[in-house]
Amino acid sequence: MTLVRTLLVNGQRHTLAVEPFDTLLDVLRDKLNLTGAKKACNVGDCGACTVLVDGRPVNSCLVLAVEVEGRPITTIEGLGEMREGVRELEPLQKAFVHEGGIQCGYCTPGMVMAATALLSRNPKPTTDEIKNALAGNLCRCTGYAGIVRAVQRCENYRDDGTCAAKRDGAHVPGRISRESAAEPGRYRSVGESLPRIDAVDKVTGRALYTADIRLPGMIYGKILGSTIAHGTIRRIDVSRAAALDGVLAVITGADVPDTTYGVSPARYDEHVLAKQKVRHVGDPVAAVAAIDERTAERAVALIDVEYDELPAVLDVFEATADGAPLVHERYARNIGTEVHQHFGDVDAAFARCDHVREEVFTGNHIYQCPLEPHAAIARWDSDGTLVLYTSTQAPHYVQYMLAHVFHIPVGRVRVIRPAVGGGFGGKAATTPLDLCAAVLSRKTGRPVTMRYSREEMFHYGRGRHKQHMTFKLGVDRDGRIQAFSSEIYLDGGAYSSFGVATAYYAGSMIPTLYHIPNYKYDGYRVMTNKPACGAMRGHGVPQPRFAFECLLNMIADDLSIDPVEIRRRNAMDPNTRTVNDMDIQSCEFRATLDAVEKKSGWRSKYGRLPPGRGIGIGCGGFVSGAGYCIYRGQVQLSHEKGPEPFQKHSIFPHANAIVKISEDGMAAVCMIGAAEIGQGSDTVLAQICAESLGIPVSRVRMRSEDSDISPIDLGAYSSRVTLMGGHAVSRAAAAVVEMLRPYAAKLLGCESSEVRARDGKMFVEGDASRSVDWAEAARKYFNENGPLVGSGCYKPPDGLGGDYKGATVGTSPAYSFGSAVCEVSVDLETGKVRVERFTDYHDCGTPINPQAVHGQVEGAIVMTAGETIMEDVQFDAKGRILNPNLHGYLMMSIKDAPEIFSDLVDSYEPRGPFGAKEIGEGATLPVLGAVAHAIANATGVWIKDLPITPEKILAALRERQRTTDVPAAAAVGTA
C-alpha cells in the first residue's frame, strides 16, 4: 500500500509516495537523494544514520518514514546557515575538520548530528557528557579522541575565528625532525598538522561513497550465500526467483567464468560463484539483479538450493588430523602454506641459555569492521571497457583481477574508487560484489550496484587469522635474548586470499624489534570451513607480537628484571641487518622506550599499584611498504606473458605519479592511484606535492580515484603509501620544478641551478628578494611548450632483503618502531576490565602531518585494545557465525575508549620522503601486549588466549584461588 506523505526535511516540505515499511533512512537516501546519513548496519547498532527529529537524535534506519510525518527532520545536509546558496560550516563542523575528528568520514554525519543535539541543549558539555551523547555512534578510525576534542573545543570555532582558534585551541603534539631542526622553517607544508583536504566534504555529507552513487538505469544485485559450511551443490532451481516481477537476471556457477581468482598467483582458489563445492557458510552460490534492492533480496530468498552436506572442519588441529575432510583437494592435510625458516642454530643456543620459557598462546578471529560496508557498481562501456566503482583499498589489484577473470587486458578495465569508509585490510582483495556486479551488468546491459549488509560482510570475511602459537624464548642471566623459536598454526578459513603472505609475515616481523641471534619459525596456514581470512592492519603480526611481548614480560618477571629494562637490553639498533636479512636503517626504538617509561610514570607505578589496578608495556614495529608486489614481472596478465626470462619479482615501479600544472599556473593536479581510504593519504601526498613544487597546499588537487586518470599505485596496504607514493609524488613535482627553472632563471636573470621554489614564488638561492611568481614561470613554460607535466615513480631499492624462500615478505625499505604503556583497572569480582590510559611513543620517521599520525595512533590503540579484550567472531558447531553484527561483535564504543597520550620521537629515515616512515599499521602492534601485561599486573594471572574476557579472568582467578594460597605473581603490587 503506497501512502502519500509530507516530510519536513531541513526546512523544506517534500510530498512523496512512501510504503508503510519504508524507513526514514531509505527515504532520505533513495527518494530525497540526501545521502549524508549512512546505512552502516541498518539495525540501530552504529549510529551512522543518525538524524534529528524534533531536535533529538534518532537512528533513521529504525524509524518508519510515515511515523515522522510533519515533524521537523534535520540531516547533515541541513546544518549551517545558507549564505548565497552555500551553507557555511557550523562551528562544530569546523571543529571536526580542524581537530582531527574525521578520518574515513563514514561515521561523521551521525557523530555530528548527535553532537549537534547535545550542544543545542548543553553548549558547554563535560567530557563525560560528550561521551554519553555519542555513546550510540561507533567509529572505527579515530579512536574517538579527535571527535571528543572537536566537541570540547567547538567553542573556539565560533565567530569565524577558525585559524586563531586552531592555533591556541589545538595543540597537536608534533616534533621537528632532526633535519628540519637544523634549519628551522625549511618546510612549509611537510610537517604541518593541516586539516584533511577531504574534511569539508565529509563533514557536510557531500562526500560520495560507492553506495551514495546512482548511475542512470542502475539496478541492484544481491548474492545468495551457502547455508552450510561444507558440501556440494546437488541442484539449484532459480525459476521462482527469475519469475519474480522486477528481476532482470539470475546467475549461478554455470554463468560465471571458469577462471579461478584470489590474491597470490600460486593460490587462485576462488570461483566467482560456486561451481560445485561450497566451503563456508555464506560462500557465494548465486546472484540476482533486480530493479531495486528489496526485490533483489526477495528474489534471492526464492532460489532453491539442495546440498549434499560434507563434514566440516572448523579448527586447525581438527583440519590437520589424519583423515580429516579436505576443504580443497589440492591442499594435503588442509595445509595451504607451510613456512620453515631457521637462522643460526636455536637448539645449540637454547642449550646455552640461563633461562628458557615456552608458552602456548591463542589468538582470536578479528574482523576489520570498517564502518562502510563493501559496495560496487559495474558497467560495461560501449567500447568494451569494464568500469567498476568499488570501495577498495587496492584499486590496481582489483583492476588486475577483473582483467584476469574476464580475460581482457588490464588496460580495458577502469577502476574508480569513490570515497572509502575505512578498510584496515578488509578491502584489499577483489570481492564477489565486484565480480558478480560485472557479470550481471554484462548480462543485463545496465549498471549494476551491489552492497554487502553488515551480516554479509562477516560472511565474506578476510579478517585477521586466528593463530595458535607455541613460543619458546631463551635468554642469558641478564635477560639478553639468545634464541627464539615459534610454531604457528594459522586458521585460514576456506580460501587462500592473502594468507600466504600472512603466514610469512607472522614470522618475519619478530626479529626486527629485538636482536635475536638464533631464530626459527615454523608456520602452517590451514584451510577450514569458515570465511577466508586475509590481511588485517598489522598483517599477520599482531598476534605473534602479542605472544612475544607477553613471553618477554613473563621472563622479565622470572628474572626480576624490569620489563622496560629487559627491552632496552635487547632493543634493535639503527643500521642493522637482522638475522633474517631485514635491512633496518633508522631506528629510534630505545628513545620510544625511554619516553614511555618517563611519561607514564612507570617507575612509580609498576609493582606499586593496588590489586585490581595494573600497568603494562608492549612494543612493536612494522614495514613501511612491502618491498615486493603481489605478482611478478611486468603489468600484464600471467597468461599473456611472453617467452621472456622468468622474473622472480615485479619489475615495474610500485608507485607512480603525474603532476600537471594548470595552464595559468595557479593549480597543480596530482595524479596517483593511491587509495585514500580514510587514513589521510590524499592529504599527506598533497602536502608532499606542494612542498616539492614550492606552492601552497591549497593549490594542489588530488586525483587519485580513477585508474583512467591516475597511474598505478599498488594501494593502501603494508603501510606503504607515505613512503612509496610520497617518493613518486615528490619526484613528479621535482620534475616540474626542473622544467620551470630555465624560465624562472630567465625572468630572474640568474642561472637555472640557482633557482629555488617556495611559497608560490621562484627566487634566487640566497636572495629571496629576487623573486617571480611561480605561476608566471609556469605560464611562460606553457607559452612555449604546451602542457607542464611532470612524472615520477618509485621502485624499492634493488637487492632489498635476503634470498631465502619467503625473504620477500617483511622486506621493506624502512621499519617503524614504537612502545606503549597501558593502564587498566579490573573489577576482581566480575573480571570486567577498564582500559584507563595509554601512553604511546612512536618512531615513524619524520611526520609529514603530525595530526594525521596521532589520528592513526589513537585509532589503532582503540581498535586493538578492543581486539585484545572484546572482539571475536564466534562460530557454532555448524560453522555459522553467532555474532555477525555490531552488537554481538564488539568494537569499542566511545565509552570504552581509554585516554590516550600519543607522541613521537625524533627520527629521520634516509630512505623515506622527507625522512618519513609509516604509522598506520605499526601503531597496532604494541597494544595487545601492553593490555595483556596490564591485566596480568592488575590480577596476577596471565590470560594467554584472546580476547581476554572477564569470564576468562574470573576463571583464572578462581583457579588460582583453588590451587594455591600464594597471593599473586611477582608482578602484582603489594601496596
Add this chain to the structure above:
Amino acid sequence: MFSQPTTLEEALDVRARCGPDLLPIAGGTDIVVAMNRGQLRPAGFLDLTHVRGLDAVRHENGRYECGGAATHATLSRLPVEALAEAALSVGGPAIRNRGTIGGNLVTASPAGDGCVALLALDADVELAHASRGRRVVPLREYFLGYRKTALLADELITRVRFPKDWITAWYKIGKRGSVNISVVCCAIGRSPTGLFHIALGSVAATPIRAPHAEEIVNRDGLTDGAIAEAADAVRRDISPIDDHRASAKYRAAMSVTLVARLLRRIRDRVKEPAR
C-alpha cells in the same frame, strides 16, 4: 495498511478491530530491526507515536504512572534509581529517544532492562481493550514464557505503575560501555516496609524475580551472613544458558556477585541518616 490514531480510544478501537493484522509500533527499535533483518513482514502498522498522552509520566499517591509509550529517555530522568539507570543503559541516546517501556515489556526479552527494573519495583501493567476495558496485571505474573506475555493480541499496554520512594539499586554486566546487551543484570527494590524485591535479567527464559534469595533477606535482614546466604540462594532462582555472550557458569557466578553487591549497596543507603 497503516493507522495513525491520535487518541487512545481510537488506538484501542483499531487494535480491537484489527488485532494481530496491524502490528502496534512505538519506537520501532525491536520491530524495525526484525523487519530490516527480513524476519518480519507485517501486513500493516498501528502507529502509537501520535497518540496523545501515551508517552507521559505522572505521579500521584506516591506512585508513578507512566504511559505505555513513555521512552527510555523519559524514564532515565526519573528519580527512581534502578529504573532510571536501567533505562539509561539501553542502547545509545538515539535508541532511548525512540524505544519505549511498552515495547520493552511486549518484546519481553530475558535481557529487557526495563522489565528487570520494573520487576524489582513490583510494578503493575495496565492492559486495555476497547470494549472489555482495562485490566491491571502485577508484572511478576505478566511474563509467561520465553517472549510470551499476558498481553492479548487485541490489547495495548496503556500504563505502567510503580512506587516512587523505594530504595533501589541496579547493576548491569555487559561486555561494552554502551549499546550493551546484558550478560546479567540485577535490580533490587526495598519497600518502605523493608521487603526486598530482587529481579534478574538474562539468567532465565524471562526476566525473573528471585524468591529464594528474597525470602532470606526478608526473614533475616541485611546481615553479612544473610547477604551471603541470599546471594548464594539465587542460584536456585535462575536457569541460565550458554550463549555467545557468556557461559551459564559465568552468569550464575555473576548473579551471586550482583545480588550480594546490590544488597550491600542498599544496606549502606538504609543506614544513611534520614535527611
